[in-house]
Amino acid sequence: MTKRKWEHLIISPDYVPPVLDDIRDDKGDIKTGRTLGQTYSSSDLFPDCKVNMSLSWFYEIPNKNPYVDEHVHDVDELVFFMPSFNDREDDVNAQWGEADFYIEGEPYTITRNTCIYCPAGVKHCPIVYKKIVRPHCFMTILLDSEYVREQAGKIVKNIGGKFVEAGEVKR
Incomplete structure (x- = not known):
């Protein structure tokens, strides 16, 4: 079959279907409550591509809570909390649960469909889950070709789905 001009712009990655009883984090430890x-x-x-987008589904409070430690990026990031749909109520505005999302050390309580804009250079997280009453999609969009963050004095990159230390922060 002849290769089409734009087919390289369309992907359907094969991911291992998540099994909640056997989800492991990047260190091999079992984590519950979310898909990898x-x-x-x-x-x-x-x-x-100059944008990095990833997502996870949360079904219950994860074992690692607070989830995601405080960090900062050199580029803007968008963070989304989006409830699942069930066709029984106003799904778009449905409360999925409750979590505190920190920006520069200030907690902001998130309970429903939310997008958070984190400008470059602004410290954000941790995320502290308090309850989950329905599954929700947690999605991040980083305006860079790869996921890189500064966390606890280290440069951390997402390489092949694993967070890997990539050096020290130089000041």
Whole structure:
């Protein structure tokens, strides 16, 4: 079959279906309550891509809570909390649960469909889950070709779905 001009811009990555009883984090430890992150946009998947997008589904409070430690990026990031749909109520505005999302050390309580804009250079997280009453999608969009963050004095990159220390922060 002849290769089409734009087919390289369309992907359907094969991911192992998540099994809640046997989800392991990047260190091999069992984690419950969420699916492992799946990256749908990065320079690994699209060489010319300048946006990194990944998501996880949360079903219950994760074992690691607070989830995601305080960190900062050199570029803007969007963080989304989106409830699942059940066709029984106003799904778009449905409360999925409750979590505190920290920006520069200030907690903001998130309970429903929410997008948080984190400008470059602004410290954000941790995320502290208090309750989950329905599954929700947690999605991040980083305006860079790869996921890189500064956390606890280290540069951390997401490489192949694992968070890997990539050096010390130089001041």
